[in-house]
Amino acid sequence: MELKLPPNVASGETLTGAEIVIRCLKAEGVEFVFGYPGGAVLHIYDAIFKQKDVKHILVRHEQGALHAADGYARATGKPGVALVTSGPGVTNAVTGIATAYMDSIPMVVITGQVPTRAIGEDAFQECDTVGITRPAVKHNFLVKDVNDLAVTIKKAFHIATTGRPGPVLVDIPKDVSNEPAPFHYPEKIHLRSYSPVTKGHGGQIKKALQLLMDAKRPMIYVGGGAVLGEASEEVTELVRTLGYPVTNTLMGLGSYPANDKLFVGMLGMHGTYEANNAMQNCDVLLAVGARFDDRVIGNPKHFAEGNLARKIVHIDVDPSSISKRVRVDVPIVGGVKEVLTELLAQIRASQHRPDPASLAAWWAQIADWRAKDCLRYDRNSKLIKPQYVIEKLYEITKGEAYVTSDVGQHQMWAAQFYRFDKPRRWINSGGLGTMGVGLPYALGVKLAFPDADVACVTGESSIQMCIQELSTAKQYKLPVKIVNLNNRYMGMVRQWQEFFHGNRYSESYMDSLPDFVKLAESYGHVGIRVDKPGDVEGALREAFAQKDRLVFLDFITDQTENVFPMVPGGKGMSEMILSEEL
Amino acid sequence: MRHILSILVENEAGALSRVAGLFSARGYNIETLTVAPTEDATLSRMTIVTTGSDEIVEQITKQLNKLVDVVKVVDLSEGKHIERELMLVKVRAAGKDREEIKRTVDIFRGRILDVTDKSYTIELTGTTDKLDAFLDALDRGAILETVRTGVSGIGRGEWVLKA
Numbered sequence: 001m002e003l004k005l006p007p008n009v010a011s012g013e014t015l016t017g018a019e020i021v022i023r024c025l026k027a028e029g030v031e032f033v034f035g036y037p038g039g040a041v042l043h044i045y046d047a048i049f050k051q052k053d054v055k056h057i058l059v060r061h062e063q064g065a066l067h068a069a070d071g072y073a074r075a076t077g078k079p080g081v082a083l084v085t086s087g088p089g090v091t092n093a094v095t096g097i098a099t100a101y102m103d104s105i106p107m108v109v110i111t112g113q114v115p116t117r118a119i120g121e122d123a124f125q126e127c128d129t130v131g132i133t134r135p136a137v138k139h140n141f142l143v144k145d146v147n148d149l150a151v152t153i154k155k156a157f158h159i160a161t162t163g164r165p166g167p168v169l170v171d172i173p174k175d176v177s178n179e180p181a182p183f184h185y186p187e188k189i190h191l192r193s194y195s196p197v198t199k200g201h202g203g204q205i206k207k208a209l210q211l212l213m214d215a216k217r218p219m220i221y222v223g224g225g226a227v228l229g230e231a232s233e234e235v236t237e238l239v240r241t242l243g244y245p246v247t248n249t250l251m252g253l254g255s256y257p258a259n260d261k262l263f264v265g266m267l268g269m270h271g272t273y274e275a276n277n278a279m280q281n282c283d284v285l286l287a288v289g290a291r292f293d294d295r296v297i298g299n300p301k302h303f304a305e306g307n308l309a310r311k312i313v314h315i316d317v318d319p320s321s322i323s324k325r326v327r328v329d330v331p332i333v334g335g336v337k338e339v340l341t342e343l344l345a346q347i348r349a350s351q352h353r354p355d356p357a358s359l360a361a362w363w364a365q366i367a368d369w370r371a372k373d374c375l376r377y378d379r380n381s382k383l384i385k386p387q388y389v390i391e392k393l394y395e396i397t398k399g400e401a402y403v404t405s406d407v408g409q410h411q412m413w414a415a416q417f418y419r420f421d422k423p424r425r426w427i428n429s430g431g432l433g434t435m436g437v438g439l440p441y442a443l444g445v446k447l448a449f450p451d452a453d454v455a456c457v458t459g460e461s462s463i464q465m466c467i468q469e470l471s472t473a474k475q476y477k478l479p480v481k482i483v484n485l486n487n488r489y490m491g492m493v494r495q496w497q498e499f500f501h502g503n504r505y506s507e508s509y510m511d512s513l514p515d516f517v518k519l520a521e522s523y524g525h526v527g528i529r530v531d532k533p534g535d536v537e538g539a540l541r542e543a544f545a546q547k548d549r550l551v552f553l554d555f556i557t558d559q560t561e562n563v564f565p566m567v568p569g570g571k572g573m574s575e576m577i578l579s580e581e582l
Numbered sequence: 583m584r585h586i587l588s589i590l591v592e593n594e595a596g597a598l599s600r601v602a603g604l605f606s607a608r609g610y611n612i613e614t615l616t617v618a619p620t621e622d623a624t625l626s627r628m629t630i631v632t633t634g635s636d637e638i639v640e641q642i643t644k645q646l647n648k649l650v651d652v653v654k655v656v657d658l659s660e661g662k663h664i665e666r667e668l669m670l671v672k673v674r675a676a677g678k679d680r681e682e683i684k685r686t687v688d689i690f691r692g693r694i695l696d697v698t699d700k701s702y703t704i705e706l707t708g709t710t711d712k713l714d715a716f717l718d719a720l721d722r723g724a725i726l727e728t729v730r731t732g733v734s735g736i737g738r739g740e741w742v743l744k745a
Binding site for chain 2: 319
């Protein structure tokens, strides 16, 4: 292991474990730690009290801490940091850790543990933290010796932020955080068992180039890896150089500008008719930082057997994402940014160009699919249509807002109707699908970008899962705007029950809802209820004009609205259900 | 298809759980698993026998490589290799059966490690098939207890698995 000390880190100074934790965070440039104190982390909180470099954000429930740190990481690209106590602190944090893990978000989670001598004795607030979190982290550590603490935290940041990112947990027993040790923070670290590939194989990239140039019906499919890998510019340059159609996954939205004519919309279970049909019918598919998951391609058998001639090139930093659900022809393991840069260089050096006639025919086919206008909805309704609210939100924020969402119908409408032109503006839980993330995500984003508009698009069911964070928002003066699409139902559950369970709306009606306006007011915020379509725009304008207040907009929407198109679970991606009006 | 995966892992607490947890979480089979430190005390060598289609074994290998504690993974069954398993068997051996069992042990080149007037405790080393064949050769009713280590494997020739 190489140990090199950066000039800004004092070496050899004796500090307690708790002080070492804070000094490590400072050395990593951590601005915020999201957390909640408790017995096992009291020494660390004492160290926090004595300094000003790292700001602690006190949440109201540990789940909120994890989500806020996760939201901060998604918006900034920097690792989010959370700090919780042992036992229930950890178990409350697990949902947040798993959420970050499923979407490959870099995070460092510091947890307190009972003193080393008490581990295994079923001590008060003891749980097997590394055991409980093991399947939901990229890696985790239990630090038993204070002399290993700094180097372990260095490893945690290194692992969390490199390769395919993910959460890394460091469990620190209470006695370790109180023991003294000389402080050395390594600048660089080398782990023999961990060395992610970044540069793609030149020969494979050349093969990809050949396939792409010979394609008659090409398609470029870009996922969250392009956002995480900061490859948005390269994706955009590649697509524009080739003039090929491009789609983004839910997690990839913003990696290619949604307003561009080459963009055919999001794909997947609630993707556009044109994107899903182009995916299914293309002859060469370039997948960039995407993983062909069930919500994207539906049934992999249908996807493969429905088009045996299609050739697939797959660029991903994680080899295990390649050929997992769909067999690919040209795998390229590497950072998407590095690989696309090399691919672009090879394209510039090559004489080979796509055949314009075939490409024109393909675009004509796509134009036919586009003509279905699959996202159409009733604009003359007397009820507020949720899609309309998102369209107005887009207009009023000029497409520049950071939009967080919870999980369900509102999430899909936000993804479909807020046209993201930039990466890291769309913050949602795609993999784990965690209801309750929206508000804490918004708080994490607002802390990172205090001058930006931050909107949390949510529903009356999701918002109640982390509603307590309205108090955190008050304490830290985080004036986010909550756009509550209130249809009095767990909308997506209701939609599935309507389609697949004979309209038996089992337990999906949200009875006894709070008065959200009064609720917001009781937390010291502004609440506005809107129940007429004509008032939507005015209410949104008023909310965003109140720069220094959190405004909770409670939109009473059409209860029966469904998300279209829809690929039913287990079906192929061209087997879409379209809106009844089509 | 049966595969023998040889894995070098950091000799750290939790490494075994990470590997075992990966198999159970993703629904992969473990037929046998052996693990012990290597000549380099910081590393452990694990041998896992698993079954699955080529696609599944490819995924298993990739997923194992993804674990931060895993230094190297090799599918020994892809090349020439040697595999051995150790078995201890306690059998009822009384009266006329004693000679017959002893002869069977000799044929399989086993050793009798412990003797009482009613039992033998036998040690046998070999491939999984050989150990199975030995058990088949015994009277099933006479077998009181079997303990098997699971397969350990190594490549043939000068090739070595190193960190």
